[in-house]
Amino acid sequence: MLMAAAACGGNDDSTSTATSEASSSAAPAGAALKVGLAYDIGGRGDGSFNDAAARGLDKAVAELKADKKELEAAAGETDAQKEERLRLLASNGYNPVIAVGFAYSESLKKVAPEFPDVKFAIVDDDAATGANISNLVFAEEQGSFLVGVAAALKSEKGSVGFVGGVDVPLIHKFQAGFEAGAKAVKPDIKLQSKYLTQPPDFGGFNDPAKGKTAAQGMFDSGADVVYQAAGGSGSGVFEAAKAAGAMAVGVDSDQAALPAYADVKDVIITSMIKKIDVAVFDFLKHAADGTVQSGKTVYDLKADGVGYSTTGGKIDDITSKIDEYKQKIISGEITVPSS
Amino acid sequence: MSERNASSSGTPGAGGTGGVGGFRDRLLGRVKLSGWLALAAPLLAVLFAALITSVVLLIAGSSPLDAFDALAQYGTQPRTMAVILNSATMYYISALAVAIGFRMNLFNIGVDGQYRLAAVVAAGVGGAALLPGVLNILLVLVVAVLVGALWAGIAGLLKVKRGVSEVIATIMLNAIATGLASWLMSNHFGVLNGNELATRPIPADSQMPGMALISGTPQLVNGFLVVAIILGIAYYVLLNRTRFGFELRATGMSEPAAVASGIGVKRMIVTTMVLSGAVAGLAGMPELLGESHKYSNNFPSGLGFDGIAIALLGRNNPVGMALGALLWSFLSNSSNSLQMLNISKETADIMKGVTVLSVIIAYELVHRYRIVAEQRRAGQETAAAPAAEGAAA
Numbered sequence: 001m002l003m004a005a006a007a008c009g010g011n012d013d014s015t016s017t018a019t020s021e022a023s024s025s026a027a028p029a030g031a032a033l034k035v036g037l038a039y040d041i042g043g044r045g046d047g048s049f050n051d052a053a054a055r056g057l058d059k060a061v062a063e064l065k066a067d068k069k070e071l072e073a074a075a076g077e078t079d080a081q082k083e084e085r086l087r088l089l090a091s092n093g094y095n096p097v098i099a100v101g102f103a104y105s106e107s108l109k110k111v112a113p114e115f116p117d118v119k120f121a122i123v124d125d126d127a128a129t130g131a132n133i134s135n136l137v138f139a140e141e142q143g144s145f146l147v148g149v150a151a152a153l154k155s156e157k158g159s160v161g162f163v164g165g166v167d168v169p170l171i172h173k174f175q176a177g178f179e180a181g182a183k184a185v186k187p188d189i190k191l192q193s194k195y196l197t198q199p200p201d202f203g204g205f206n207d208p209a210k211g212k213t214a215a216q217g218m219f220d221s222g223a224d225v226v227y228q229a230a231g232g233s234g235s236g237v238f239e240a241a242k243a244a245g246a247m248a249v250g251v252d253s254d255q256a257a258l259p260a261y262a263d264v265k266d267v268i269i270t271s272m273i274k275k276i277d278v279a280v281f282d283f284l285k286h287a288a289d290g291t292v293q294s295g296k297t298v299y300d301l302k303a304d305g306v307g308y309s310t311t312g313g314k315i316d317d318i319t320s321k322i323d324e325y326k327q328k329i330i331s332g333e334i335t336v337p338s339s
Numbered sequence: 340m341s342e343r344n345a346s347s348s349g350t351p352g353a354g355g356t357g358g359v360g361g362f363r364d365r366l367l368g369r370v371k372l373s374g375w376l377a378l379a380a381p382l383l384a385v386l387f388a389a390l391i392t393s394v395v396l397l398i399a400g401s402s403p404l405d406a407f408d409a410l411a412q413y414g415t416q417p418r419t420m421a422v423i424l425n426s427a428t429m430y431y432i433s434a435l436a437v438a439i440g441f442r443m444n445l446f447n448i449g450v451d452g453q454y455r456l457a458a459v460v461a462a463g464v465g466g467a468a469l470l471p472g473v474l475n476i477l478l479v480l481v482v483a484v485l486v487g488a489l490w491a492g493i494a495g496l497l498k499v500k501r502g503v504s505e506v507i508a509t510i511m512l513n514a515i516a517t518g519l520a521s522w523l524m525s526n527h528f529g530v531l532n533g534n535e536l537a538t539r540p541i542p543a544d545s546q547m548p549g550m551a552l553i554s555g556t557p558q559l560v561n562g563f564l565v566v567a568i569i570l571g572i573a574y575y576v577l578l579n580r581t582r583f584g585f586e587l588r589a590t591g592m593s594e595p596a597a598v599a600s601g602i603g604v605k606r607m608i609v610t611t612m613v614l615s616g617a618v619a620g621l622a623g624m625p626e627l628l629g630e631s632h633k634y635s636n637n638f639p640s641g642l643g644f645d646g647i648a649i650a651l652l653g654r655n656n657p658v659g660m661a662l663g664a665l666l667w668s669f670l671s672n673s674s675n676s677l678q679m680l681n682i683s684k685e686t687a688d689i690m691k692g693v694t695v696l697s698v699i700i701a702y703e704l705v706h707r708y709r710i711v712a713e714q715r716r717a718g719q720e721t722a723a724a725p726a727a728e729g730a731a732a
Contacts, residue, residue, distance in 0.1 A: 043684075071678045074671070074687075076641035078429075079631055080422055085675045092679065102534040103637055127533035167521060168636055170534040198521035199536075199636040200455070339531075 033066035033288050036094030038085050040101030041202055043072035047260050048231040048252045049205075049276065053100045053123060056280025064288045069094055073103070075202070082107035090115040096287040098280060099123070102170060108133060119292045121283045123276055124170060126296045135296040136279040140170070141177030141338040142329050143272040143306030144227070147249045148181020149325050150270050150308065151225040152189055153318045154247060159190035161218035163237050165205040165230035167195035173338045174229035174251070174272070180337055184325065192218050196233055204233060211236030219244035225269070227251070238264035247314075252276070254309040269314040273307045275299060302330045365706050366699060367441050368654030369592065376705050384701035388694045395689055401682045413676040414669055417555035424552075425561045427668035428625045429639070431661055432567055433646030435574050436487075436619035438655040440505075442578060443591040443611045449494055449509025450619040451643025452516030457486040458623030459520040459538075462634035463528030465627070466539030475545035476628060480621070487620020488613045490516060495612030499605045505612065513643075524634070537635035547628040563625035570618065571657040587611060619643065645671075648695050654702070667691060 037057055044054045060066045069092075071085050082104055089097045090111065096119040099108050108128040112120050121134040129135070151160045162178050164171040175193055182189050194214045196204030204210060211233035215226045219240060227249035228237040234251060241248035242264050250271030255261050261268065279299055286292045299305020310319060328334040364370050372380060393403035413419055433450055440447035461483040470478050494508040523529075529536045549559025578584035590597040590607050598604055622642050627634065649667050653660030674687035 069679065071675055072684045074674055074684055076639055077671075078426065078626060078639045079637055080425060081672060081675075082637075084419075084422060084672065088675050088679065105533065105535055106631065106635075106637065125533055125535075127535060167525075168534070169531055169536050198517050199524075200638055200640040201517055202636075 033060070033064055033096070033284065034094045035060060035066045035068045035284060035287075036089030036092075036097040037068065037070045038082070038089065038097070038099050038104065039070065039072045040103055041073050041075055042206055042232060044070060046206065046232045047255075047258065048234065050100060052252055052274065052276035053098070053280050056277035056284070057098075059277065059281050060284040060288075064284060066284065066288070073101075076200070079106045083111050086111040086120075087114070090118045090120075095119060096121060096284065096292070098283065100276075101125075102127075104128075119287055121280075123279065129295070131294055134283055134292060134294055136276075136283060137296060137298055138274050138276075138279075138305055139298060139300035139336075139338075140173045140229075140272070140274060140306060141180075141336045142301045143274060143308060144174045144177030144229075145181035145184070145329065145334075145336045146301075146308045146322050146326055147227060147270055147272045148178040148183075149185050149322050150181075150315050150318060151178070151227060151247075151249055152182040152185035153321060154269055154315065155186075155189070155223075155225045157222055157224045158186060158188070159192070159223045161192040161194070161215070161223040161226040163211055163214050163218070163226060163228040163230050163233075164193065164195040165197070165228075165233055166202050167198050167204075169339070171195070171229050174227075176337045176339050178227050181325070184334070190222065192221065192223055194218070196230060205231035207233045208236035208239070212240045215240035215248070216244065219246050225249065227272070229272075235261065235264070238267055241267040250309075254311050256309065256311040265312060268312065271309045271311075273309055275305050275307075279305065301326055362703070364592070365703060366651070366654075367444075367591075368656055368659070369588075370706065372702075372705060372709065376709055380702045380705040381698070383705065384694070384698040387697035387701055388690070391693045391697070392686075392690050395693075396682070396686065399683070399686070401680065401686075405680055406677060406682055406686075409676050409680055410669075410673050413673050417553050418558045419672065421553045421556055421558040421560050423665065423668045423672055424564060425625065425630070426672060427661075427664040428561050428563050428567045429622055429642055430645050430649055430667050431664035432563075432570060432618060432625070433622040433642045434649035434653065434660045434664055435570055435646075435657075436615050436622060437643075437646040437650040438574070438653075438660060439587075439615040439618060440611060441591075441650055441655050443587050443607065444594075445608065445611055445615070446506050447491065447494075447509055447612065447615045447619070448506055448647070449491060449512050449516075449643070450615070450622065450646050451641065452509070452513035453487040453490045453616045453619035454622040454642055455638070455640065456490055456516040456520055457483040457620035458627055458638060459523050459528065459634050460486045461620075461624070462538040462541070462627055463523065465541040465545065466528065466633060468539075468542050468545070470545075472544045475542070476547065479541070479545070479628060480624060483620040483624055483627075484617045485620070488617040491616020491619065492609065492613045495609040498612075499608050528634070535635055535637070537633045540633045541628065545628075546632055547625075549629065561625045561629040563629050566621070567625075570621070571661060575657045583610075619646075622646070648691065651695055652698050654698075666694065670694070 039050045042050050044050055057068055061068050086107055099122045102125040104122055105125040105128045108122050112130045112133050119132055121136055122128055123136045126135040126137050160182050162175045164175055179191050196210040211230050215237040218226050225247045226237055228234040229251045238248050247269045248267050250268045252274045254273055255271045256265045256268040396403045396406050436450045437447055461479045464482045465479040494505045494512055497503040497508045498505050524536055528538045530539055547562040552560040586602045590602055590604055594604055626639055649660055649663040652663030670687050670691050674684040677686055678684055
């Protein structure tokens with residue numbers, strides 16, 4: 001999994017390598033970066049979203065010799081408690097500070113102006129803006145479109161499903177892209193969708209049993225490929241696919257390559273990859289070089305910030321078709337809906 | 340033993356298995372401790388909790404001294420004191436809602452659904468800015484109280500009309516409230532902004548102003564602190580100084596006795612649930628009117644369950660619950676500073692759980708000590724009495 005991160009980092013850095021190399025040699029040596037990172041609910045070890053951020057951080061610790069401090073969110077907390085978390089990191093000399101997840105939007109808006117010298121970054125949010133805030137956002141719908149194409153091409157029954165963790169706008173983007181991709185291949189394809197919990201109950205991101213039941217229902221009613229954007233609940237979807245002899249599509253990380261999913265990797269035909277690790281590492285690298293830019297950075301297909309995985313070789317026969325759609329999205333010929 | 344206990348504590352109406360003097364009565368604070376015993380119980384509880392937490396920290400490989408030092412430092416900064424007061428305000432209102440039910444043996448688990456549904460509807464109405472300024476605040480509060488009361492009233496009616504346990508009914512209603520709130524957000528009140536779905540913010544002139552109570556920090560104290568204190572006083576007066584309060588406590592102690600003395604128990608059940616729900620509706624208001632000014636996916640969840648724990652901590656006593664809410668808030672907010680020492684955030688949750696258990700155990704131990712002491716004294720008196728009579732004869 002670290003190798004995957006390293007490989008992604010290599011690809012993505014191609015444009016900026018020259019400049020950052022030059023300025024890093026100019027930067028004062030020995031001033032170790034003190035990185036503060038605030039996780040969303042689930043924290044390090046969720047096998048999905050937070051772990052992707054953690055990989056970017058780990059890479060920075062290894063390659064940039066950075067110090068790190070990681071704080072986790074508690075379930076059901078208020079914005080005031082999130083503010084305190086960011087404030088604690090900033091006031092204890094951690095700079096830059098990364099907030100993982102759009103849940104930090106409101107709290108970052110308040111805390112960032114109090115620490116004008118600290119560089120902040122927030123993942124998945126562009127509503128909190130400021131001179132010292134970098135917004136790292138992703139075009140999840142574009143990556144989801146491609147795995148939708150893959151699912152539709154691989155489906156023998158002409159029926160696919162989507163399992164979302166929690167019924168929130170962010171996850172709607174995954175569903176919209178997936179369904180648009182599937183329909184682009186087979187306009188008459190049968191679509192099913194299910195969200196595991198309703199906000200403010202965010203348990204749907206961490207409940208494999210619910211994921212399994214939802215996916216089982218879809219397989220029972222005729223689907224043979226199910227895409228999950230459900231964080232820690234995704235493992236239940238994979239188990240259901242294995243039991244039903246069907247196929248599943250992973251999310252965020254290249255899940256077929258993760259040791260945690262070794263038992264079910266045979267059913268994971270591909271994963272929609274969201275390169276949070278690359279975004280986090282890029283930001284930290286810029287911070288080390290003193291070249292951080294505030295404002296929005298969109299990680300889309302064009303920037304190689306989202307994509308699909310081919311681990312396991314299950315979709316090797318259709319990658320040329322998927323890549324055709326990829327080029328159409330990059331060129332703007334296809335606009336993927338995000339809701 | 341229980342008869343002796345009932346008569347010696349001087350409380351009336353000990354009938355049936357639920358008679359005063361049982362574990363449940365001691366748990367819910369119906370049996371009072373007096374003198375130094377009233378002080379001994381909480382001290383013992385704190386000692387217990389600190390001891391068990393230290394063991395947990397040692398097992399986890401952290402130094403308890405460092406942890407307690409970090410907690411002490413965290414709790415004494417002006418900013419964090421204000422933050423702690425603000426969260427405690429929500430916890431306290433939620434605990435009051437639970438306690439109203441507890442005093443009548445009604446276990447309102449539904450405070451959680453009641454405050455969330457109330458907050459969604461109130462936020463939607465407040466964001467629409469139908470009225471200007473302070474009038475809008477009042478409208479929001481009235482809506483919140485009504486929604487909370489109605490939602491809890493359903494459970495009350497189900498219990499009275501169909502004999503459905505309020506525990507089951509309120510748990511189910513919590514789930515329905517979640518679904519209903521979600522539907523209201525996505526179809527009526529919610530506005531999408533980036534990845535966040537939230538209600539329209541309540542206009543600046545209708546927000547609850549903060550108070551600069553604590554010097555040395557720009558962090559304001561939520562104006563709802565005043566409302567919470569008023570609610571606490573009202574709770575005390577209602578239960579101890581009104582006929583309704585007497586009937587409520589009497590029904591809680593013994594339902595058959597209450598029926599025999601002419602109290603309309605069914606009406607009492609519905610009224611109590613409605614009242615509990617009305618207060619529950621206010622639990623989300625400090626956050627809505629004083630902090631976030633809108634309902635979003637980030638709105639605090641689980642306040643209702645915090646309220647249950649705090650009502651137990653404070654033994655349904657208005658002052659006890661206030662202390663409990665402050666302690667609870669302190670522990671909830673301290674998880675960040677513990678994490679700075681690389682102590683996992685779950686430690687704060689363990690501390691909260693251990694504290695509740697310690698309070699229950701400590702009070703029970705002190706009560707048993709009191710009962711044994713009373714029996715011994717009574718035994719000595721009865722042994723001394725015949726001897727004196729014999730001497731006179």
